[in-house]
Amino acid sequence: MHRVGYLLHPGFQFMTLGTQSVFEFANYEVRERFYDLALYSPGGGQLRSSSGVDVVTRPLASSTQADSWLVSHSVTPLQTSPDPAALALLRRAERHARRIVGLCTGSFVLAEAGLLKGRRATTHWAHAASLRERYPDTLVEEDRIFIVDGPVWTSAGMSAAFDLCLAMVEKDLGDDVARSVAHSLVMQHRRAGGQTQHxxxxxxxxxxxxxxxxxxxxxxxxxxxxxxxxxxxxxxxxxxxxxxxxxxxxxxxxxxxxxxxxxxxxxxxxxxxxxxxxxxxxxxxxxxxxxxxxxxxxxxxxxxxxxxxxxxxxxx
The missing domain is CATH 1.10.10.60 (Homeodomain-like)
Structure with missing residues (x-):
């Protein structure tokens, strides 16, 4: 079983959670619970998204582990700071997790944790210049759907997170499964990471x-x-x-x-x-x-x- 932990922050973009469907349908295709999904936030409990919808999350703890961490941040990343507990967890996770993923503005959380130092990364095009300015040791490529640099993955905004998650499924379960998942989700095609955002x-x-x-x-x-x-x-x-x-x-x-x-x-x-x-x-x-x-x-x-x-x- 591959444990996927969504690490959410207050004001996260609700569309992030839609990517759970990628893993849900991957489980359906392989007829087993290959992916086990859970939502986390620094304090646990109810967490409000940018749209005003609340979700219930588990609290972070020193024993919390996941094979892949998918990190989402506020839609206004320059106005909110990542929680210190989340940063500490990600620094620990770098040693044992298979992947650490920044979805959209989640790249700012990874950068703040020091995980993007010297790495290629992307984010929503509207925030790419800010990411580059705030974290000059990150090699920001603002016109990419998603980027994989070793165990650290980052995606552009909104629907690009689906492309990244499909790439995860392809890596874990193969091209046929990923293609079937894309078909189930009525996605026209699976975009390669190097494709432009526009x-x-x-x-x-x-x-x-x-x-x-x-x-x-x-x-x-x-x-x-x-x-x-x-x-x-x-x-x-x-x-x-x-x-x-x-x-x-x-x-x-x-x-x-x-x-x-x-x-x-x-x-x-x-x-x-x-x-x-x-x-x-x-x-x-x-x-x-x-x-x-x-x-x-x-x-x-x-x-x-x-x-x-x-x-x-x-x-x-």
Whole structure:
């Protein structure tokens, strides 16, 4: 049995507890109680979340142990300090726990306990700069879904915690179980940890259905050339009108947007498959492997091979 302890602080984000469903359905898939879940807080008893809903927690004690600690903090991490008892427990847990996990702003608790010193970590994008400023010895990567650095795991905000917990299940029980859990939870897919917190389509927010239809078409047909004429036809506009309307609504040119979609798709293939880069380039609309590398480095700052190595390191 793998004991999972949720260490909560007053004002924690209630969505954190939704990740329990990941472990619940993992138990269902393997037909045994592989994961044993419990809620803890420094003082025990009723604890109020940021939404005003109370939960009942167990108190921390010197004998408290878990195989994995999942730590949640307040939604305003700079205005509240972690409890000393929680920090002491995490420092002890570093010696015997299999994992210590900071969910969203829980990364601030791990940093305060000294567990992120010299480690890579992430948190909700809105608090990443504060984490970096307050704990300069932490290597903050603000645009990642989750990061695994040895036994210490950290996730970005909100739904990213589900991706991290699915990665835990994959590590413990294998890819098939994790995939089945994702299917049960009606999640579209399991995002790799190195994936950006911001989807290219979320960053590009068109106001009209015409431009949105063109973007949807582009994403579904990345192998095509996707020139302005092709996209304009989908939007039922002339190429000149389409370029003008597209740029006005999104702030970028059609070519720039399509390039971003290609890079996003290529990164997903690189992180989640073993396809050669020649195949990745062909499937995502780049001329060849060299063109893929050139755009990848320009847009993301790292070559495709480095992204693949980082993703495999996360999976490990």
């Amino acid at each position: 989807s290219q389509l979320l960053q590009i927010a068109p106001k009209s259905d015409r431009v949105q239809a063109a973007l949807d078409y582009a994403r579904a047909n990345l192998k095509n050339e996707l020139n302005v004429e092709e996209l304009a036809a989908v939007a039922t506009l002339s190429p000149r009108q389409f370029s003008r309307v597209f740029t006005q609504e999104t702030g970028v040119s059609p070519a720039r947007a399509v390039e971003g979609l290609r890079v996003e798709a290529a990164r997903l293939m690189i992180e989640r498959s073993r396809h050669p880069l020649e195949v990745v380039a062909r499937e995502t609309g780049f001329r060849d492997r060299r063109h893929l590398r050139e755009v990848f480095v320009r847009r993301l700052g790292v070559p495709p091979q480095s992204a693949r190595r980082a993703a495999r390191g996360v999976a490990g």
